[in-house]
Amino acid sequence: MVDAGRPKVFVSRRIPDEGLDPVLAACDADVWADELPPPRDELLRRIAGCDGVLALLTDRVDDDFLDAAGPQLKVVANYAVGFDNIDVAACAARGVAVGNTPGVLTETTADLAFALLMASARRVAEGSRYVRDGSWKTWGPLLLLGPDVHGSTLGIVGFGRIGQAMAKRAHGFGMRILYHDVQEVPEEVAASFGATYLPLEKLLADSDYVSLHVNLSPVTRHLINTETLAWMKPTAVLINTSRGPVVDQAALAAALKDGTIWAAALDVTDPEPIPMDDPLVWLDNCLIVPHIASASRATRGKMAAMAAANLLAGVRGEPLPTPVVPG
Ligand code: DGY
Numbered sequence: 001m002v003d004a005g006r007p008k009v010f011v012s013r014r015i016p017d018e019g020l021d022p023v024l025a026a027c028d029a030d031v032w033a034d035e036l037p038p039p040r041d042e043l044l045r046r047i048a049g050c051d052g053v054l055a056l057l058t059d060r061v062d063d064d065f066l067d068a069a070g071p072q073l074k075v076v077a078n079y080a081v082g083f084d085n086i087d088v089a090a091c092a093a094r095g096v097a098v099g100n101t102p103g104v105l106t107e108t109t110a111d112l113a114f115a116l117l118m119a120s121a122r123r124v125a126e127g128s129r130y131v132r133d134g135s136w137k138t139w140g141p142l143l144l145l146g147p148d149v150h151g152s153t154l155g156i157v158g159f160g161r162i163g164q165a166m167a168k169r170a171h172g173f174g175m176r177i178l179y180h181d182v183q184e185v186p187e188e189v190a191a192s193f194g195a196t197y198l199p200l201e202k203l204l205a206d207s208d209y210v211s212l213h214v215n216l217s218p219v220t221r222h223l224i225n226t227e228t229l230a231w232m233k234p235t236a237v238l239i240n241t242s243r244g245p246v247v248d249q250a251a252l253a254a255a256l257k258d259g260t261i262w263a264a265a266l267d268v269t270d271p272e273p274i275p276m277d278d279p280l281v282w283l284d285n286c287l288i289v290p291h292i293a294s295a296s297r298a299t300r301g302k303m304a305a306m307a308a309a310n311l312l313a314g315v316r317g318e319p320l321p322t323p324v325v326p327g
Contacts, residue, residue, distance in 0.1 A: 007051040007315035012038060012059050015079055016297075019304025023054065026312055044068035052315040054079060054307055058272075061086040066094055075314020079307040080294075081105055083324050084216040084243060092326040099310025099320040103161065104302040105294035110165030112293040113241040116265035117154075117209050120237050121146050125287050147208060147235060147262075150174050155207030157200065157223070158214035158242065159185055166211055167193035178203045204231040209239065216243035224248060229255040237263045241293045244270030253279040256286055267293045 011023060011031040023029050030046055032038045037058040038046060047053050047068055052075040055061055061076050076091060077099040091098050119125060123144045130136055130144065154170045156163045159179040167177050170193075177195040180203045184190070190197065200223075204210060210232065214220045224238065225248040232238070238261060240247055249270060255261050257279070265287040266280070272291055280286045294300065310320045 008049060009052040009054065009311060009315065010047045010050045011054040012043065012056050013079075015054070015307065016301045016304040018301040019054075019079075019306075019308035022305075022308045023311060027052075027315065047073075051075070052077065052311045054311050055085070056080065057082060057085045059085060061091065061098075063087065063090050066090060066096065074317065075099065075311060075320065077307045077310035077314060077320075078324075079303055082215065082243065086324070088324055088326045097310075097314045097320050098324040098326075099307065099314065099322055100324050101303040101306040102322055104306060105299050106161045106165050108296045108299040109162050109241055109293040110169060111296075112267060112289075113162070113166050113211055113213075113239055114169045116239045116241070116267065116287060116289070117211065117237065118149055120239070120263045120265040120285075120287050121149050121209070126284055147237075149209075152176070152208040153178060153206055155180070155198075155203040155210045156195070157181075157203070157210060157212050159195070160213060162241070163211075163213035164189070164193065166213065167195050175209075178207060200228070201231050204228060204236075205233070207236060208233065209237045211239040212242045212246055214242050214246060216245055221245050222248040222251075224252065226251040226254070229260050232261045234259055234262060236261045237265065239265045241267040244268040244272060244274075249274075249278065249280060253283065253286075256280070256283050263287070265289075267291055 006028045009023060009027045009029050011029055014031060014033055043059060048070060050069055051072055054077045057080045073096050075097045076086060078086060081100050081102045083100050086098055088098050123146050127144050150173045153176040156166055156179040159181040170177050177193055178198050179195045180198055180200045184197045223246050229251055252264055256264060263285040267289050268291050274281060274288060280288065306322055310322060313320050
């Protein structure tokens with residue numbers, strides 16, 4: 001039943017109870033219950049007249065979205081740390097606050113990035129397929145050989161929270177750690193991981209593993225392309241848990257096929273889901289998982305609680321606990 005005194009909100013997917021419960025308790029909430037995101041026209045229809053929207057990275061928040069919601073919209077709370085789905089400047093121009101979920105998914109995301117690194121080096125997915133398809137006949141001295149992880153060199157592109165959490169894991173494996181970012185971190189921070197700054201070209205040329213942790217921006221779109229892939233070692237492994245468009249996928253497929261690099265492991269693709277006719281899906285040296293880097297039960301619960309806290313603060317006209325500041 002609609003209660004005129006309660007803020008009207010749209011929640012664009014069922015999120016964990018840690019976030020859903022407080023929203024249901026405080027708002028007149030319309031929750032999209034399907035597994036798939038609301039189709040665009042349905043989304044625009046459902047947000048009309050809302051004071052707040054709890055959005056996912058599958059929802060594009062742009063001028064059309066803001067027009068459809070109406071001038072009473074106060075807040076868009078993204079259920080993600082990344083906010084490349086949101087036109088933050090357009091929101092700011094209309095006084096709509098934007099929130100995200102930084103911090104809580106750092107370690108969980110780095111866990112998956114490191115799992116992808118290990119899995120592609122040691123050919124875990126290929127090994128599993130090999131057993132399942134009945135190919136395992138004996139112990140083989142040359143079976144499914146791969147590079148070592150310990151003692152190798154990891155190049156981290158984007159040395160923010162998640163990049164540094166990746167470095168922490170690599171440090172434990174005795175890896176040499178290189179990093180690249182727009183700005184060097186303070187010396188004591190780099191020293192705490194034993195990490196060395198290098199320009200991108202040099203980092204790509206020196207690394208056995210390259211792990212991407214940049215935000216998606218016009219500068220980072222297709223940062224990994226035919227030219228930059230050619231800088232990498234033919235034995236190198238590329239890991240992407242950042243955003244799909246950071247990698248030019250056609251260039252990556254060509255590089256994996258012709259041996260420019262040895263393997264890749266992707267948590268993110270462009271588009272998502274990756275079409276089944278994309279050659280990357282079928283390459284044995286490409287491991288792809290469906291954007292699950294933050295998908296631990298605890299972390300998804302914390303993200304839900306943070307997104308809900310942003311939504312509730314926004315509809316009450318209070319400062320968001322974790323706002324996205326228009327840059
Ligand atoms: C994010 O939060 O930006 C991730 O991509 C999904 O958890």
